[in-house]
Amino acid sequence: KISYYNGQFKNDDEITVDYNDRAFYFGDGVYEVVRVYNNEFFTLDEHMDRLVRSASEIGIEGLDRARMVEIVTELNEKNNIDDGSVYIQVSRGIGKRNHAYLANKKPVVLAYMNEISRPTAQMEEGISVITADDYRWLKCHVKSLNLLANVMEKERAIRAGAHETILNREGIVTEGSSTNVFIVKDGVLRTHPANNMILNGITRLEVLKVARDRKIPYEEKAFTVGDLMNAEEVFITSTTQEVTPVTEVDGEVVGDGSKGRITHAIQEGFDEEIHKLNLV
Ligand code: PMP
Secondary structure, three states, X not given: OEEEEOOEEEEHHHOOOOOOEHHHHHOOEEEEEEEEEOOEEOOHHHHHHHHHHHHHHOOOOOOOHHHHHHHHHHHHHHHOOOOEEXXXXXXXXXXXXXXXXXXXXXXXXXXXXXXXXXXXXXHHHOEEEEEEEOOOOOOOOOOEOOOHHHHHHHHHHHHOOOOEEEEEEOOEEEEEOOOEEEEEEOOEEEEOOOOOOOOOOHHHHHHHHHHHHOOOOEEEOOOEHHHHHOOOEEEEEEOOOEEEEEEEEOOEEXXXXXXXXXXXXXXXXXXXXXXXXXXX
């Protein structure tokens, strides 16, 4: 495959990364993952807007959004991937290790593509999750390269034989280690409001759009671990997981243990959004 680092497109095996890249020392940067279906980007504008916003939140200003769109578009043409994703990261720059920002350093862009497929079995059968304390920083709306807590908490799920860890702050469910979380309670869809406690997922926003289109009532209102345990339905969302039902939380069965009615309707609506890509 062809990838991109610091101004150049190269074969994967020819790319060398500068060890003074601040992404390497400090996780000093931001990133995005964009889904590619049938060789076309899904919600590219939303992801690029969020990348620019994340960068600006950590003081990386003046990102050339148009250039980044060009980079990923060129990558997609070169790699010609049908079903996959593109990863794009922007670091603050390259320079000797020093906490202080270095003057006049230009952001460094890294981008590459993966071949992946839709998690169809999990989207039908559902997954199990565990809950854990959310001890991350208070700027979770920034899609930062610093994912130490997220990777540690994902690993906790894997070791417990589950698929995802759902985090909570003093009993309030925020999000998953790499996903947003929705519950259905009294027929109403509910998810944490988009503030500094969560990453406002692009898939989350698509789900809310589908809910509006399909007249499914929803609230962006925080809920507790107790609400999660007693929910009629639970699902998680992300660019790669799409809309995946949760059938078990901390070993307790959710609802009747199978994908719920509202989850199914949301999946159908999301599928329609994906299939619109082929119509243009
Ligand atoms: N929350 C976190 C912490 C994430 O890492 C992700 C995915 N990167 C999401 C939510 C879901 O976001 P999206 O739907 O944009 O992939």
